[in-house]
């Protein structure tokens with residue numbers, strides 16, 4: 471009888487160990503998974519976000535997506551790599567005093583700013599009537 475009890479205890483211990491190891495592997499996978507899914511056009515490294523935004527007449531693009539919503543967390547340091555492929559444009563957000571120079575086709579400008587407050591802000595091109603003609607999108611701070 472004591473022998474049976476010993477086997478049962480051993481089985482329970484093995485199962486508990488198995489569950490523990492499984493949960494460790496599971497939580498490691500979750501961390502890796504979220505890091506991978508973040509690398510779609512922007513890179514996340516503990517509060518640093520980089521977006522490569524391109525401009526052509528009269529649209530902004532990120533990885534081929536037109537007027538992309540750019541999402542960051544409050545306090546993130548944001549880098550915008552602004553590449554102008556066609557025409558004459560800039561990239562601005564009034565609320566963060568973030569603005570590139572107005573640059574010509576083929577030029578690239580990089581700016582940095584801190585997303586200091588939460589909300590949905592509009593980024594846009596301030597050249598001529600470009601904003602009214604669709605050169606704008608949402609910058610979302612959560």
Ligand SMILES: [Cu+2]
Nearest residue numbers: 559595597600
């Ligand atoms: Cu423009």
